Amino acid sequence: MGDLREPLKDLIECGLPQALEVMGERWSFMILRAGFNGLKHFEEFLSELGIARNILSNRLAKLVEHGILKREPCADDRRKIEYRLTEKGFDLLPAMLALRQWGQKYGTEQVIEDPVLVDERDRLPIGPVSILAHDGRILGHQDLWLTRPADLGHRADGSIATPAAGLGTGDVVDIAAAKAAAR
Amino acid sequence: MGDLREPLKDLIECGLPQALEVMGERWSFMILRAGFNGLKHFEEFLSELGIARNILSNRLAKLVEHGILKREPCADDRRKIEYRLTEKGFDLLPAMLALRQWGQKYGTEQVIEDPVLVDERDRLPIGPVSILAHDGRILGHQDLWLTRPADLGHRADGSIATPAAGLGTGDVVDIAAAKAAAR
DNA sequence: AGTTTTCAGTTGCAACTCGCAACCTAGATA
DNA sequence: TATCTAGGTTGCGAGTTGCAACTGAAAACT
Numbered sequence: 001m002g003d004l005r006e007p008l009k010d011l012i013e014c015g016l017p018q019a020l021e022v023m024g025e026r027w028s029f030m031i032l033r034a035g036f037n038g039l040k041h042f043e044e045f046l047s048e049l050g051i052a053r054n055i056l057s058n059r060l061a062k063l064v065e066h067g068i069l070k071r072e073p074c075a076d077d078r079r080k081i082e083y084r085l086t087e088k089g090f091d092l093l094p095a096m097l098a099l100r101q102w103g104q105k106y107g108t109e110q111v112i113e114d115p116v117l118v119d120e121r122d123r124l125p126i127g128p129v130s131i132l133a134h135d136g137r138i139l140g141h142q143d144l145w146l147t148r149p150a151d152l153g154h155r156a157d158g159s160i161a162t163p164a165a166g167l168g169t170g171d172v173v174d175i176a177a178a179k180a181a182a183r
Numbered sequence: 184m185g186d187l188r189e190p191l192k193d194l195i196e197c198g199l200p201q202a203l204e205v206m207g208e209r210w211s212f213m214i215l216r217a218g219f220n221g222l223k224h225f226e227e228f229l230s231e232l233g234i235a236r237n238i239l240s241n242r243l244a245k246l247v248e249h250g251i252l253k254r255e256p257c258a259d260d261r262r263k264i265e266y267r268l269t270e271k272g273f274d275l276l277p278a279m280l281a282l283r284q285w286g287q288k289y290g291t292e293q294v295i296e297d298p299v300l301v302d303e304r305d306r307l308p309i310g311p312v313s314i315l316a317h318d319g320r321i322l323g324h325q326d327l328w329l330t331r332p333a334d335l336g337h338r339a340d341g342s343i344a345t346p347a348a349g350l351g352t353g354d355v356v357d358i359a360a361a362k363a364a365a366r
Numbered sequence: 367a368g369t370t371t372t373c374a375g376t377t378g379c380a381a382c383t384c385g386c387a388a389c390c391t392a393g394a395t396a
Numbered sequence: 397t398a399t400c401t402a403g404g405t406t407g408c409g410a411g412t413t414g415c416a417a418c419t420g421a422a423a424a425c426t
Contacts, residue, residue: 367426368425368426369424369425369426370423370424370425370426371422371423371424371425372421372422372423372424373420373421373422373423374419374420374421374422375418375419375420375421376417376418376419376420377416377417377418377419378415378416378417378418379414379415379416379417380413380414380415381412381413381414381415382411382412382413382414383410383411383412383413384409384410384411384412385408385409385410385411386407386408386409386410387406387407387408388405388406388407389404389405389406389407390403390404390405390406391402391403391404391405392401392402392403392404393400393401393402394399394400394401394402395398395399395400395401396397396398396399396400
C-alpha cells in the first residue's frame with residue numbers, strides 16, 4: 001500500500017500523531033477491544049466485529065507490524081493463528097477505557113452495561129480514567145499548564161506562567177500570545 | 184477458558200463504538216488537540232494542521248454536530264467564527280492524553296517534549312493517565328474483572344464470579360490468562 | 367484414500383472518502 | 397470603488413472500504 005499520505009506524522013511534536021498512526025485507523029480500536037476480551041483467531045474477530053475479511057486481514061497485519069499484537073501459529077491446529085496482545089497493546093487500555101467511558105457518558109443510546117468492569121479486589125466498579133498529578137491528585141483541564149522543562153517546579157510569577165491548557169504543539173510558551181503576535 | 188461464552192452480543196454494548204463514531208475519523212483528535220491548545224478559527228486550524236479545507240470544514244461541522252465544539256460567530260469581526268470546546272469536548276482530555284502518552288512511550292522517534300504539561304499547583308509534570316478503583320488505587324489490567332451488576336461487591340466464590348476482564352462484548356474471558364499468554 | 371469443511375487469507379470490483387486546487391460569498395479594509 | 401480576508405463549496409483524481417468470490421493448506425468426516 002503506497003503511503004503517499006502521512007500528514008499526521010509531520011506534526012510530531014507530541015505523541016498523539018504517533019498513536020493515531022496505528023490506532024486512528026477505522027477498526028483498530030474495535031479489534032483491540034476484542035483482543036482485550038480474549039478473542040484470538042481471525043474468524044472470531046470476523047464474526048464478532050462484522051468487519052470485511054480483507055480489511056480485518058489488513059488491520060491485523062498492521063497491528064502486528066506495530067507491535068500491538070503478536071501473530072503466532074497455533075500449536076494444536078496448524079491452520080489457526082493466534083493474535084495476542086503484547087505489552088504495548090495492553091498499555092493502550094487506559095486510552096481505550098477513557099474513550100469508552102466518554103462514549104458511555106455522552107452516547108445517545110442508553111447503554112446498560114450488562115457485564116460491568118470491576119476492581120477484582122473488592123468487586124466494585126472502577127472509577128473514571130483520570131489524569132493524575134505526581135502526588136496522585138486527580139487533575140482537571142483547569143489544573144494543567146504548559147511549561148518549558150527548564151521551568152519545572154517553579155511557581156508562576158506572572159510573566160512565565162501560561163494561562164493555557166496547551167498540549168504539545170511545540171509552540172513556545174503562551175500559545176494565545178504567540179498566535180496573536182504572529183499576525 | 185471461557186466455556187460460558189454467550190452468543191455474541193451486539194457491539195453497541197459499550198461506549199467505544201459511540202466514541203469512535205466521531206473521534207474515530209481521521210483528523211478528529213488532531214483538531215481536538217488544536218482546540219485544547221487554544222485555536223479557535225478555521226484558518227488557524229488550517230495552517231496548524233495542514234489539513235485540506237474541505238476536510239476541515241467537514242470535520243468541524245461533524246464535531247459541532249456531535250456537541251464537541253461550539254460554533255459561534257465572532258463579535259468583533261462577523262466574518263470570523265469561533266470554534267470552542269464544549270464541556271463534552273473537554274471531557275475527552277483523558278482519552279487524548281492517554282493516547283498521547285502511549286504514543287510518546289512507544290513512538291519510534293524520540294519526542295523531546297519542549298513544552299511539558301504540568302500540574303499548575305506545583306509545576307511538576309503530570310503522571311500517567313490511570314485507571315482508578317473506587318477508592319483511588321491505581322489499577323492495572325491484571326486487576327480488572329468482569330461481573331454482572333447483580334454480583335457487585337460480592338467476592339468471587341468460584342462459581343458465581345466471572346474471572347474475566349471483558350470490556351463490553353459480553354464475552355467472559357480472563358484477561359490475566361490473555362496477558363500470561365502474551366509473553 | 368478421497369471428499370468435505372474450516373481457517374486464514376487474496377483478488378476483483380463498486381462505492382465511498384481524502385486531498386488538492388479552484389471557485390464563491392459576505393463582511394472588512396484601503 | 398476595488399481589494400482583501402474568513403470560511404466555506406465544488407470538481408476531479410487518487411486512495412480506502414466493503415462485499416463476494418476464489419485460493420491453498422490443514423483438519424475432519426466417510
